[in-house]
Structures are given as structure tokens and as C-alpha cells.
Amino acid sequence: MTRILVLYYSSYGHVRTLAEAEAEGARTVTGAIVDIRRVPETVPAHIRKSSGFIEDDTPEAAPADMANYDAIIFGTPTRFGMMASQMKQFLDMAGGLWAQNALIGKVGAVFASTGSQHGGHEATMLSSHIPLLHFGMVIAGMPYTFAGQTTRDGIIGGAPYGAGTIAGADGALQPTETDLAGARFQGAHVARLAVALSSARSLAEVA
Structure with a gap:
């Protein structure tokens, strides 16, 4: 099975x-x-509460866990046109995996949320690809075969670089059905690539 x-x-x-x-x-x-796993929080609990952050009981991951998967899809909010510091710190702690070449050939993809249509979610996804390339991962985006990203029916997130959503300056906007369809499309796209690569590696090992 492909993980x-x-x-x-x-x-x-x-x-x-x-x-x-x-x-x-x-x-x-x-x-x-x-x-599904989340990266550890670095914001103190009292600040999370006063800022209205969500309570999240999703199990946390450790950097070493990434070696156990054939594909990793990273999701991050946009912070001034870049990934959130929590995600960056998580990746910065994966130097051991980099040194061991443990992530080479795995599929990597990114999706993001930002406050406005031009708030930097494309820059966030593109800059997030950089450490994945340093790890030797194979980058997957969201191809235009997902036609929803070209719709003019409303405010939507996402780009060829990955799925996304626009939260609004106050965070009141929720992912649209098009945004969610894009995320489902990207998830399936990554999984198909990962299954194909895993099958090819298995055949090569047998040969």
C-alpha cells in the first residue's frame, strides 16, 4: 500500500x-x-485563546514521521506571503532526514489559505516548494484539468501550484465548494502519482 x-x-x-x-x-x-496530522503549535495557549484560534485535537506529527510516507501534502496559512512559522520550524527540524536522503523521490504538494485574493497564497505555495526540492521530493501542483480554478462565479482560492481558499481579512469566509473540490482533486492527483511511483519502484526492485 502507498502511504x-x-x-x-x-x-x-x-x-x-x-x-x-x-x-x-x-x-x-x-x-x-x-x-492527517498537524504540526506542533508554538503559540502559547493564552494567546491562542485570546486570538480566537481553533481547538484542534488532530494528532501531532514529528519530523521523523515523514520518512514513513510515500507522499506528503503540506497545508499552511499565509504569513506575509510565506508559510506559517510553525510549518517552517517543523521543516527546519527535518535536517536529519535531509542528511539521510530519506525524502528523495517522495511526492510533495502544498495547499494554502490567505486573507485576500492577492494576499500571497501563490507566493506561499511557490516558496514552500523550495524546501521540498531541497529534500529531493517530486513536486505536484493542481493541474488545469481541475477547471474550477478558472471559474468567474465567485472568490475562490487555488492555483496551478496547489489548492487554496480565501478566508477574508477577518477570517469570516469559509472554503467554497470549489475550493474543497480543488483540494479533493489535488489529494487524488498526489495519491495517483505516489501509487504510480511506488509501483514503479517495486517493479524495479523485483527486476
């Missing part, structure tokens, strides 16, 4: 909702086993 990890950080719930949709899409692919 897929949906790994996210979420402050107000938008990224967690997308993560659930990513996992839902990945689970439609035969041969894929999917886990």
Missing part, C-alpha cells in the same frame, strides 16, 4: 478544512492509505 500524509498547520480552521478535503480525495485512489 499519504496530509500535514497541516491551521489557526482558524480554514486549512484544517482543506486538509480534510485533501485526505478525502486521496482516499478515493485504490492502494492509498491516508493519515
